[in-house]
Amino acid sequence: MKKLILSITLLIAGLTVHAQQVRELDEINEDNSWLKLGVNLGAPVGDVGNYSSFALGLxxxxxxxxxxxxxxxxxxxxxxxxxxxxxxxxxxxxxxFGAIPVGIMFRYYPQPEGFFIGTDVGYTFLTSVNSSDGGAYIRPQLGYHNYDWNIYGYYNQVFRADPSIDVQSIGVAVTYNIRFK
Incomplete structure (x- = not known):
């Protein structure tokens, strides 16, 4: 798993090397910033797949x-x-049980419309679990985007200190882009 995380990190870092104009935060507008709202549907894998039949989220x-x-x-x-x-x-x-991730997202879009690659990394809080410890998470993604929509496949894993519940899933998600003004 460490090799997967390192590979994704190096890929994203390498893809950003040939980036052109860098924008500053005070340049936020409807052309370069948006709120993404969507749904995801996943199939639990690993240990949690013996317990859970599917995952549905926002x-x-x-x-x-x-x-x-x-x-x-x-x-x-x-x-x-x-x-x-x-x-x-x-x-x-x-x-x-529930999972509430809080993380940083990274995306690479080779073209204004087409395929993209990205990942979310951060911390996931678990709900309705007696040992409510969450853990660090990673969610690599590969998908298609256009001006308004994103559809992608993902793998999600929560790394917990208590490995008795291995939280992993694979799935698909769809998000809609709401422009900032």
Missing amino acids: DVAAQFMRTDNYGLGIATGYTKYFEKSSAENYDGLNDG
């Missing part, structure tokens, strides 16, 4: 295009992991 992010190709911002939301009816008894899980 994504919220604010993005600033630092250059024409490189965006950064903050990301949050809420994802509910629904319990299987025949779920194994996992200590600390009560009738499903």
Whole structure:
């Protein structure tokens, strides 16, 4: 997993090297900054896949295009992991559980419309878990974007100090861009 994180970090850093004009925060306008609102649908994998049948969530992010190709911002939301009816008894899980990520988002857009690559990194708070420790998370993404919409596939993992509940999922998400004025 460390190699995956290092590879993604190096890829994003390398892609930003050939960025052109760098914008400052006081240059925020409807052409380079927006609020992203959307939904995600995931399939739990790893240990939590024995407990949860699917995950459904809301994504919220604010993005600033630092250059024409490189965006950064903050990301949050809420994802509910629904319990299987025949779920194994996992200590600390009560009738499903929730995940609230708070992180930084990085995106690379090679063209104004088309494919993009990105990741969110930060901390996820878990709800309805007896040992409510959350953990650091990473959510690499690959998708398609245009002026108004983004659709992408993702892998999400929460790294917890207590590895008894390994929170991982793969899924798809759709977000709509609301322009800042």
